[in-house]
Amino acid sequence: MGAAAEDRLSRVFAALADPTRRDMVSRLTVADATVGELAAPYDVSVQAVSKHLKVLEDAGLVSRSRDAQRRPVHLEAEVFDLMTKWIERYRRQAEERFSRLDALLAEMDNDDDTPRGDRP
Amino acid sequence: MGAAAEDRLSRVFAALADPTRRDMVSRLTVADATVGELAAPYDVSVQAVSKHLKVLEDAGLVSRSRDAQRRPVHLEAEVFDLMTKWIERYRRQAEERFSRLDALLAEMDNDDDTPRGDRP
DNA sequence: GACGTGTTCAACCAAGTGGTTGACAACGCG
DNA sequence: CGCGTTGTCAACCACTTGGTTGAACACGTC
Numbered sequence: 001m002g003a004a005a006e007d008r009l010s011r012v013f014a015a016l017a018d019p020t021r022r023d024m025v026s027r028l029t030v031a032d033a034t035v036g037e038l039a040a041p042y043d044v045s046v047q048a049v050s051k052h053l054k055v056l057e058d059a060g061l062v063s064r065s066r067d068a069q070r071r072p073v074h075l076e077a078e079v080f081d082l083m084t085k086w087i088e089r090y091r092r093q094a095e096e097r098f099s100r101l102d103a104l105l106a107e108m109d110n111d112d113d114t115p116r117g118d119r120p
Numbered sequence: 121m122g123a124a125a126e127d128r129l130s131r132v133f134a135a136l137a138d139p140t141r142r143d144m145v146s147r148l149t150v151a152d153a154t155v156g157e158l159a160a161p162y163d164v165s166v167q168a169v170s171k172h173l174k175v176l177e178d179a180g181l182v183s184r185s186r187d188a189q190r191r192p193v194h195l196e197a198e199v200f201d202l203m204t205k206w207i208e209r210y211r212r213q214a215e216e217r218f219s220r221l222d223a224l225l226a227e228m229d230n231d232d233d234t235p236r237g238d239r240p
Numbered sequence: 241g242a243c244g245t246g247t248t249c250a251a252c253c254a255a256g257t258g259g260t261t262g263a264c265a266a267c268g269c270g
Numbered sequence: 271c272g273c274g275t276t277g278t279c280a281a282c283c284a285c286t287t288g289g290t291t292g293a294a295c296a297c298g299t300c
Contacts (some may be wrong), residue, residue, distance in 0.1 A: 017134035029213040068269040069276045076215040093149040094197040189297040
């Protein structure tokens with residue numbers, strides 16, 4: 001994996017490490033929203049939410065357009081692929097390793113307990 | 121999703137936001153390792169690596185056993201499921217939304233441009 | 241029991257994060 | 271134009287984070 005992708009992945013994971021930001025992402029899967037709309041449910045200032053959005057934007061999770069003085073926020077669903085790829089790669093690797101281990105254990109079992117090909 | 125799971129998810133994402141920790145996880149998919157072995161490739165103190173491992177352990181990504189003065193580190197692959205679940209849930213939601221949008225756009229297209237059922 | 245190896249604990253430091261408030265920019269509208 | 275609404279920028283604060291070094295703990299070995 002390239003250094004750029006590594007960096008991106010770090011920003012994405014860091015962005016999603018915050019429950020408030022995860023909740024915003026969750027809500028953005030339903031519909032685009034303005035900063036004010038996004039801020040409404042939380043007990044923090046609009047400025048704080050604006051900062052959160054900057055983090056999400058820098059991670060490429062979200063994009064913003066213009067509509068007069070409003071800045072509609074839109075979820076960029078493609079980043080999910082980046083994460084899924086990373087996770088699945090290692091999950092698969094780990095699973096392979098466990099099956100190798102299983103095979104090894106089975107073989108040791110054969111060697112230790114019973115003569116080859118001599119099982120119920 | 122319960123508060124506990126939310127919390128867990130935060131710790132998992134935060135743990136994986138660090139490239140060094142992601143690399144350790146990556147290496148642990150190949151084989152268990154001691155703290156010293158894990159530390160070797162990096163240009164930081166063993167203590168720093170020990171701290172990283174504590175973060176991974178608190179996130180439930182890793183467990184440690186005892187072998188004399190050594191503390192072998194083992195990857196707990198199940199957490200990948202937690203992440204995958206979260207990601208896939210919202211990915212699916214986002215995709216559904218986009219298909220709804222596509223349907224809407226197609227319908228508008230019909231209404232505006234061409235009489236219904238009158239296409240090449 | 242003393243020594244070497246592997247690991248953690250404690251104190252500290254610089255940099256980053258999430259929050260605040262206050263000022264200001266960019267609009268639509270009367 | 272002046273005013274309310276929407277959002278960002280800047281400075282600041284408390285807390286966390288990733289790193290350091292030095293001491294201590296936990297073993298196997300001599």
